[in-house]
Amino acid sequence: MSDISRAESTIFDSLRKEDLSGEYWAARELAKAFGYDEFRKFETVIERADVAVRGLGMEPLDHIARVGAMVSIGSGAQRAVAEYRVTRFGAYMIAQNGDSRKVQVAAAQAYFAQQTRRQELAQAAALNDDEIVARALQITSRRVHELEAQIAIDAPKVEAYETLMDADGAYSMDAAAKILGIGRTTLFNRLRAEGIIQAGQRTPYQRYAHHFNVTAHTYTDSEDIPHTSFTSKVRPSGLDFIAKKLGLVAVGA
Numbered sequence: 001m002s003d004i005s006r007a008e009s010t011i012f013d014s015l016r017k018e019d020l021s022g023e024y025w026a027a028r029e030l031a032k033a034f035g036y037d038e039f040r041k042f043e044t045v046i047e048r049a050d051v052a053v054r055g056l057g058m059e060p061l062d063h064i065a066r067v068g069a070m071v072s073i074g075s076g077a078q079r080a081v082a083e084y085r086v087t088r089f090g091a092y093m094i095a096q097n098g099d100s101r102k103v104q105v106a107a108a109q110a111y112f113a114q115q116t117r118r119q120e121l122a123q124a125a126a127l128n129d130d131e132i133v134a135r136a137l138q139i140t141s142r143r144v145h146e147l148e149a150q151i152a153i154d155a156p157k158v159e160a161y162e163t164l165m166d167a168d169g170a171y172s173m174d175a176a177a178k179i180l181g182i183g184r185t186t187l188f189n190r191l192r193a194e195g196i197i198q199a200g201q202r203t204p205y206q207r208y209a210h211h212f213n214v215t216a217h218t219y220t221d222s223e224d225i226p227h228t229s230f231t232s233k234v235r236p237s238g239l240d241f242i243a244k245k246l247g248l249v250a251v252g253a
Contacts, residue, residue, distance in 0.1 A: 012091075012111050025091050027084035028069070034095070035104035039082075046084060048097040053090070063090030092116045170213045170233035173202070179239060180248045190246055203230045211238030 015029045031042035050060045069083035086094065092112035098105040164175035171179065177187040191197045197204050204212045213233040220226050234242065242248070 012108065023088060025086045025088075026069075027064075027086055027094075028081075030086060030091060030094065030108075033104060034098055034108055035102040036098075043082070045094055045098050049090070049093040052093050052097060063087045063093065088112065088119060089116055165236075166233065168213060168233070170235050171239060172233055176234040176239060176242065180243060180246070182248065187242075191242070194245055196242070196245065197232070201230070202232050204232060208238075208241075211235055211241050 011033050012025075015025055015033060017024055017026065027042070027046060028039055031039050034042065034045075036042040036045075046064060050064055053060045053063055063086070065085045067083050067085050069081050070078040071081050072078055091108070092115075095105060095108040095112050098108070100106050100109065164171055164179065166172065166175075173187060174184050177184040180187065182190075188197070188202065192199055195205065196208050203214055211234065213235060215231045215233075217229045217231065218226060219229065
């Protein structure tokens with residue numbers, strides 16, 4: 001550990017607090033230790049950390065909880081300000097989302113990563129075999145419930161889409177427009193504007209052809225002159241491609 005990291009480690013240790021709920025750090029004190037002079041900017045980092053914690057399938061409030069605090073504004077007066085009660089893991093996630101160009105943030109990342117790992121190892125060592133199995137079953141059960149919930153959400157969409165799918169596994173432009181929640185004419189106009197289908201036609205450019213099924217039809221006019229027309233259908237991959245390209249969300253998604 002470098003001299004700077006050792007000094008920062010001492011600072012983080014000194015800022016550590018403990019109450020009946022366990023150890024924690026105050027965000028306003030961490031902000032200064034992380035090299036942030038403006039707490040407003042540090043709150044932006046906290047918000048990113050909050051999102052990251054949620055993305056890991058954890059409850060942010062368990063690690064970064066907003067609490068009230070009073071600060072002196074002179075002449076004995078005080079005012080309420082935002083404050084956060086941060087766990088060791090919460091501080092680690094905040095450090096990971098901070099400006100690593102700051103020496104203090106880099107040191108905080110190393111410190112809280114090391115301390116969080118030590119805490120995990122200590123907790124794992126304290127578990128007996130039955131507790132380890134119970135923990136694993138608990139995690140598995142939660143994931144199964146999450147998958148079942150997602151399947152329940154997706155099933156109506158899949159069923160609805162399948163009713164609109166043709167025998168060849170593609171969607172007519174009418175069906176695609178319906179799924180995307182826009183009119184057929186609007187869909188064609190936007191596809192042309194985005195350079196996906198050719199102007200004056202209803203066929204895709206070659207580079208997008210893999211997202212469509214294009215069928216040629218030959219017919220003769222009243223003067224017995226042969227002509228060829230094309231029908232374009234959208235493949236499932238094309239439906240996702242078009243939705244992303246046009247910034248749309250499929251109905252029911």
